[in-house]
Amino acid sequence: xxxxxxxxxxxxxxxxxxxxxxxxxxxxxxxxxxxxxxxxxxxxxxxxxxxxxxxxxxxxxxxxxxxxxxxxxxxxxxxxxxxxxxxxxxxxxxxxxxxxxxxxxxxxxxxxxxxx
Amino acid sequence: xxxxxxxxxxxxxxxxxxxxxxxxxxxxxxxxxxxxxxxxxxxxxxxxxxxxxxxxxxxxxxxxxxxxxxxxxxxxxxxxxxxxxxxxxxxxxxxxxxxxxxxxxxxxxx
Numbered sequence: 380x381x382x383x384x385x386x387x388x389x390x391x392x393x394x395x396x397x398x399x400x401x402x403x404x405x406x407x408x409x410x411x412x413x414x415x416x417x418x419x420x421x422x423x424x425x426x427x428x429x430x431x432x433x434x435x436x437x438x439x440x441x442x443x444x445x446x447x448x449x450x451x452x453x454x455x456x457x458x459x460x461x462x463x464x465x466x467x468x469x470x471x472x473x474x475x476x477x478x479x480x481x482x483x484x485x486x487x488x489x490x491x492x493x494x495x
Numbered sequence: 496x497x498x499x500x501x502x503x504x505x506x507x508x509x510x511x512x513x514x515x516x517x518x519x520x521x522x523x524x525x526x527x528x529x530x531x532x533x534x535x536x537x538x539x540x541x542x543x544x545x546x547x548x549x550x551x552x553x554x555x556x557x558x559x560x561x562x563x564x565x566x567x568x569x570x571x572x573x574x575x576x577x578x579x580x581x582x583x584x585x586x587x588x589x590x591x592x593x594x595x596x597x598x599x600x601x602x603x604x605x
Contacts, residue, residue, distance in 0.1 A: 420598070422598050423594075425592070425595075428593060468537055483538075484540075487535055
């Protein structure tokens, strides 16, 4: 059962444009929502993350918007650059009892291409 | 990726053979994870560890086993490799800032 649904699967944006990737989750116990960026041949790297007590978080050109009632969150990349071309994954996790790991559940990924 | 080394980086193996992938970390993190990455599926959790000799199953654990005899090493074993286990395998550790992933092992089962 896929608990985090991500769209679109692929996205092509012109340089300087806005890239928007959307995710929806089902489990209301999730309390941590990170986004990861992955370049070919590399492991995913944490880009930005948000907790459900805020509706938006911005770091440079990257913004997460969070809608708790709709159980949706999105990544906005402003002024997209060719160097942003990568695969982006949303994820969600929840607090577990002491001693248990905080497991991340990932979306299926979005391949972003920014044209020069 | 700082502190996490996966070996081997690439491996081709035959169906039915056992395969062990290694993850080594230098950050003394308690939690370690093995994920597999397949097109259209994102990353799916295979097994995880919350301490030495403490492991548990993830979403796609069938056909895999793990061991953690030292804090720094987390081994993933495919007991009898099948073509469906052809994938890219990522190890990750967790600290207060989140997950850090290794560079992955590309495994091909022929």
